Structure formats: structure tokens, C-alpha cells
Amino acid sequence: MSRLKNIGPGAVVAAAFIGPGTVTTATLAGSSYGYTLLWSILFSVFATYVLQEMAVRLGVVAQMGVGEALRQKLTMKWSKTLASILVISAIAIGNAAYEAGNISGAALGVSPILGNNIRLSSVLVGLSAGLLLFIGSSKVLERVLVAMVAIMGIVFIAAATMLSPDIIQIMRGLFVPAMPGKSVLMAIGLIGTTVVPYNLFLHASFVKKKWTLVEDLKTARIDSYISIGLGGLITMCILIAATAVSNQQGLQAGLPMLSESLRPLLGEGALIFVGVGFLAAGLSSSITAPLAAAFATSEVLGWGSSLKSNRFRSVWMAIVLIGIVFSTMDFKPTEVIIFAQIANGLLLPIIATFMVWIMNDKRLFGKYSNSVWSNTFGVLVIVLTLVLGIKGIISVF
Template identity: 30%
Template sequence: MSPPPATLAEGAPLTGTAPHGSPRPSLADSYRSVPVPSGKGRFFAKLGAFAGPGYLVAVGYMDPGNWATDLAGGSAFGYTLLAVVLFSSLMAMVLQSLSARLGIVTGHDLAQACRANYSRPVTIGLWALCEIAIIACDLAEVLGTAIALQLLFGLPLVWGVVLTGFDVFLILALQQLGFRKLEAFIVALLVVIAGCFAYELFLARPDPLAIAGGLVPSPEIVTNPAMLYIAIGILGATVMPHNLYLHSSIVQTRRFAQDEEGKAEAVRHATIDSSVALTLALFINAAILILAAATFHGRGQNVAEIGEAYRLLSPTLGAGAASVLFAVALLASGQNSTVTGTLAGQIVMEGFLDLRLPVWLRRLVTRMLAIVPAALVVGAAGDRGATELLVLSQVVLSLQLPFAVIPLVAFTGDARRMGRLAAPGWLKVVAWGIAALLVVLNGKLLFDFFLG
């Protein structure tokens, strides 16, 4: 049942209808398709019903772009950038909780909310920036999957890039099975990735005291331009802008009570779901960096390429399975990110433009925009070019972050739009602090890039 219409004038409540016209819920085929138990109590039953969207979001926080930035950071600077991974994950938990709050309370995803409240030129500009971010993310998925296929099966990198265009059929098949099955597929691949890295860390035996020291921020992160470049790449790879649009939509797949009490309860359960899932993402991101620091940096090896890491892991750790599991986890990561990237692209295009293309066509267009530059770079520069392009794609994501974060923080903190379920004062202060930090760090990166 669609929520009742509401006015869309500036300052009016966002709750109710899709923007600028008839009620068109986000991801209409899956909207309110997962039932949530009703009645008082039953905390764990309700929490179980809400479990899922957080893991789809967490996928974006451990995609192949993270591998490039974490490997580069760990092998070049040891454990120093662990603090960036930790604080990026904490920032992600805050922002994703706000994203879930927006979708649950207003019935809008972030793209729809922007379209409802900003002028047409601003909306088009935000859409264009978001599409660039999705293409950058897709580029990381393309390259990560192609590298994994090369490592596992010896497939030439260019052919692997081309083959990634066919994963559109995987998306179509999963969506036909229903949203709950899609979530189960994602969680299964996450378990594979986590298991692979748990084994790798067992073999690497990193120094616990060095890990603890790396969790303390160092001033060198900001003063060293090379370290800052990787740090912002980690930030862009961890706090993914398109995930803010994705989460605000997929929380609406749950069929919860639409009164204030039901929405407040839904916000709590969705926040727990995303925070637990992002803790898993934190473990995996930290594991990649720790593995690079313990295995390569500790031996004076500056390994910035995924392929080189694959070749060195087994002889360095003394286990033949180490390299294979590394590549298997990379392939699982690429395929997981493909699924969520498709959903985010659909949500963004429909929300900002009210343009509804067939999923296969939308996916194919986005993937072609990633495949062409990836194929050109790989053909010209080989493995090193692929890794450098992976890191650059994550910096592009980070540069787009403020344009997603600032509207999200503004909407969720506005009681005129959110009513009594607006973000409390302490959360608004934290969220605006995160937004300001992102703007400052990105400004520093641009200054160093153009003038440094």
C-alpha cells in the first residue's frame, strides 16, 4: 500500500509521495516485499526481518577499489593508515544510519529527496556527479574482476575486462528470485571473503602492538602528500557516496508499521543491521591493509599491484593456498559489488530523473562507460596501469562524497521534514563534523594535485 501524498514545497514534510507526480516508490518491484513481525516485543524476530540491507551496503565498503588502496597503503606505509580505515568505517556507520533514517521516515530515497527539494539545475548537477561516482565504482569492479580472472585462470586482462559486461545476466537472474534471495547471495559471498582473509592473517601473524599503534592517528597522514593521496583513496573506497542512495532505498523493502512508533522501531533495527554489517567490512578492510603491512612492508617490499601481491603471497607466507584464496576473495568482492552497483544505478537514475530504463539496459550503459577506459588503460599500461586506475577511481569517489553527504545531513536533521524522528542534536553535530572533514580533506587533495 502506497503512503498518502504530501506537499513537496520547500520546508514541507517529505513523507508520503514520490517527488513531482504520482507515488512511485523506490525499487517498486521490491517495495515493502519483506514482512516484519508485528506486535509488542519480538525484538530478535524483528531484527532478523531487518537483517540484510546493511550487508548489501557493506559490500561497497570492501569492493576491489579498497583492495588497491589498502594494499598500496599497507605495503608503503605499514600500519600507519589503519587509523584512516577505522575512522572511515565509524564515519560510514553514522552516515548509513542517517541514510536508513531518511528512507524509513520519509518514504523517499536520497535521490528522490534531492529532486523534491532542489531546483532542476541543482538536481541535474547532483545526478551527474553521482553518475560519475557510480562509473568510478563500476570501474573498480571491472578491473577487480578482470584481475581475479587473470590470476585464477590466466585470462588476459583485456579479455577479462570485456567479459565483465556479461554479468548483467547475473543481476537479472538474482532479481527474479526476490530481494531476500539476493541478500542471501550477497551474505554468502561476504562469508567467503571474510574466511579467506581470516586464513591469510593466520599465516601472516601480524604484530598486535604494531596494529594497535596504527589505530592511533599520525600527523604525517595529512602532511605527507603521498600518504594523504592514499588516505583519501581509502576514505573514498570506504565511505561510498552511492551507498547513501542505495541504503535509503533498500530499507523500504521492509513492510513495517507506518505510524511514528513503527518507523522509530524500524530506524533502530536498520541502524543495528548496518552497523553490524559495517563492522564486518571494517574487519576485511583492516585485514587487507594489515596483510600488506605484515607481509610486504615488514620485508621492505613496496607492493602496490594486486597481481604482484598475488604472486608474492604464497612464497612469502609459505602456503600454496594463500595466493589462490586471495584471488578467490577478489573475485567474490567484484561480483558482490556488481550487484549493489546495479541497484544503486537504478535508484539514482529513477530518483533524480524519474527515468525508468530496463535494468539490463541501465546496467549495460553504465558498464560500457567503465569497460572502455579500463580496456584502453589495461591495453596500454598493463597491470600497473590497472592498479593505478583502481586507486584513482577511489579518489574520484571521495571527491564526490560531499555532494551526497551534505544533502543527507541537511534532510535528516530538519525537523520540518522529519518531524520528531529527525536526527537528535548530538547526531547532527557529529554528522556536520563529518561533512566538514570531508570537504577539508578533499580541498587539501585538490590543492596538492594541482599546485603541490
């Protein structure tokens, strides 16, 4: 029970990667290919843990965020400047472009309660995210995001269970990798929505604030195991529920179809039940996207990482404001999103390589530096991030 009380930074990561993008991708994967691509989610959980465990050690043992580590290890001025430009382009500008989607996704869940007023719902979601960030307490943010993950777990795991999925086909999808037809891009998409660079910045920064002793490393790792595993399970359940709805209704699953499928079991409360899950997914990402951007920008520019500093707040405030304006106007900043995809495609393998490199610094980490197995798995993940990065860049052309 005491270990459960220590869950926090890992849940922040899970809350960050289960956003509207993940919900949409998992839903489309289930509707289009059934249970076949479940293995790609299982693999993405493994890849995420390999990278995030390194971020945990960076935060606990070295008491540094990823941005701070970049500034310390990149001694040449040109390399430090290039890294800062790339991080700000991919994470700050990128998350600003994606924030409208996060807010709109959350608004989709809450709008039935507000008479389907999407604009009002978007404003309320954005203001709620801004208020929680303005409080400037990592403990408050942790508790809220843990609650969001718990809500998503209850809704989507319950939905997948109640829709009577095919257990044998689920097992086959999990442990027998297959990519039928044109599903390769969908499989890469499922992995790409889970393995994201800004979570490394977010995780290390939260970890160093929560745990200051190297003896806490075991607890921090358990936190990551539980939270990232739960996040992967939730994503799987979204895909499973979408598959079940598609099989039963013959249509692609979404909020209306999923809630309609649960109506025989939940009655009129089905729409609200599923809507709360969509709200939790969107609101959690509406909080973590600007938060990660603020951490990344502040650290690479040497501003520190105090949640209450004016510079830190100015970054997330700008992103939340952009998200509110774009979502209420129903405006999609296509050119900015394309730019962000290219920047993220470049940043992901670079950051993955940097993490493996710095974790081999025995002067900094001593006995906590990478083992042979850590390096082996790290190299495998670097290859994966190269594939994801190239795919992300190619997809915009």
C-alpha cells in the same frame, strides 16, 4: 540468529566500498606506512555510519530514497535541475568511468583459474554482474552481496591472521593517530574510499524496499552496525596483511606476493584462495556501482526505483557495457575519471549537508529527527567531506 537473517542493505553498502580501489589503497598504505594509518580506517567507519544511519532513517521512516528526497525538498526548478546534473555527473558518469576498474579487479582474481586470460575473465565478470542485475530482485542481490562480503571476510581476515602480524603495533596504529612523512594523502585516500556519496543513494533505496514499518528501524540500524563494522575490519585486514607481506618479503603486496606468502600454509591453493577474495571485491563493486547509478539517476529524474523498469535497467546496462568494453580493451578513460572526481568532490559535502538538513525536518521524521549528538557528529562529517572533496578536486590538477 534471526537478526543475522535480516542483514542485507548494510552488507550492500559494505560490498560497495570494499572494491578494487579500497584493496589497492589499503595495500599501498600497508606496504608504504605499515600499521600507522589503521586509525584512519577506524575513523572512516565512524564517519560512514553517521551518514549511512541518516540514510537508514530516511528509507525506513520517510520511505524515500535520497534522490526522491532531493526532488521533494528542492522546490525551486533551478536547484532541482542543478542537483540532478550534479548527481548524474558524479554517480552515473563517474561509476561508468570506474566500472572498468571494478571488472578488471575481479578479473585479476579469477584469471589464474582461466589460464591468465584477463579479457575472457573481464567478459565473464561483466556478464555475471549484468545477469544478477537483470534478475531485478533486491533479495537476490542482497544474498549475493552478503555472500561476497562473507567471502572477503574469510579470505582477508584469515590472511591477516595467518601472516602473524604485530598485535602491539596494530593497537598503536588503531588508537594513536599519526601521519609520518607524506602519508596525509594516503590517510585521506583510505577515508575517501569508504565515505562515498553513492552509498547514501544505494542504502536508502534498499532499506525502503526491505523495511516498511518504523518499528523496523532498530533492526535496520543493527544491520548497518554489523555490516559497516565488518567492512571496516576487512579493509583493516587488507592493510595488516600488506604490512606483514612487506615486512617479510621486503616488497609491495599484491595478489602474487600475498598468495606467495601464504603458500607455506596453503600450498598450491594459496593463489586461488587469495584470488577468490580479489574476485569478491571486484565483482561486488561491479554490481553495486551500476546499481547505485541506476537508483540515483532514476530517483532524481522522477522515474521511480523499480529494479525491473526499462529506464532503470537502461542505466545500469550502459554502465556494465562500458565497463566490459573498457576493461577488455585495457583502456582507461582518464578525462572522464577526472571529470567524475571533480563532480564527486562537489557532490559529497553537498549531499552530507543535505542529509543533516533533511534529518532535522520534524514534520517528516517527528521523534526520529536528528538529536543534538546526531547534528554534532553530522557537522564533523561535513567538515571531513569538505576536506575530501577539496582533496579530490586538487588531485586532478
